[in-house]
Amino acid sequence: MTNKKDNLLDWLRDAHAMEQQAEKMLQGQASRLEHYPDLKLRIEQHIQETKGQIQLLENCLDRLGSKPSIFKDMAGKLTAFGQAVSGMTVSDEVVKGAMSGYVFENMEIAAYTVLIAAAKTIGDQETQRTCEQILPQEEAMADWIKAHLPELTEAFLNRSASSDLEAKR
Template identity: 40%
Template structure:
C-alpha cells in the first residue's frame, strides 16, 4: 500500500512527464504554422508557461526529496513527438492539432486538480499555490482553444477554397 505522500510524489513525477510531453507536442506545431498567426502566438506563449510549470514541479519534487523520472519524461516526450508527427501528414493538420491540444489541456486540468487534492491531504501549502498557478494556466489555454476552434476551422475552410495551402 502507498501512503498519500508516495501517491502525491508519483503524481508530481507524472505531471512532470506530462508537461514534457506537452512541449514535445507544441514545439513541432509552432514551427510548422504558417497561416494561423494567432495560434502560433498562443502556442509560443503556452510553451513559455509550460517551461515555468516544469520549474515549479521540479521545485516541488526537490522539496519532497525526489526528482522527476527521466524514463517517464523521455517516454512521454517521444509519444508527444509521434502524435505531432501523425497530424503533420493530415490535410487538415491545423484543425486536428486544435482538437488534440484542447483534449490534452483538459487532461492536464484533471491532473492538476488531482494533484491539488493530494497536496491538500499532505498539507503542503506551498504546493497548493504552485499547483494552482499551473492549473490556472492550463484552464486559460483550454478556454482560449475552446474559443479558437470554430474560427480556426472556418479560416481553414476559407483557405481551402482558395489556392492557398491551408493545412498549416
C-alpha cells in the first residue's frame, strides 16, 4: 500500500519530467519557427514560464525531502526529441505542432488539477499554492493556442497555396 504523500511525491516527479519535456519541446518548436512571429513570441514566453515551473516543482520536492527522477526527466527529454524529429518530417509542422501543444497543455492542466487535490487532501498547503500558481499559466497557454488555431491555420493555408512562400515553419 502506498501512502498519500508517496503518491504526491510521485506525481510531483512526474510533473517535473513533464515540464522538462515541455521545455525541450517548446525550445525546438520556437527555434524552427520562421514565418509565424506571434506564435514564436508566445512560445518563447511560455518557455520562461516553464523554466520557472521547473524551479517551483524542484522547491516542492526539496521541501518534502525528495528530488526529481533522473529516469523520468530523461524519458521526458527523449520524448521531446522524438517529437521534434517527427515534426521536422511533415509539411504542416506549424499546424501539427500547435495541435500537439494544445493537447500537451491540457495534459498539464489535468496534472496540476490532480496535484492541487492531492496536496489539499494531505494538508500540504505550500505544494497546493505552488500548483495553484502554475495552473493558470498552463490554462492561459492552452487558451491562447485554441484562440489562435483558426488564424494560424488560415496563415498556413495561404502560405502553402503560394509558390513564393514557405508555410511549414
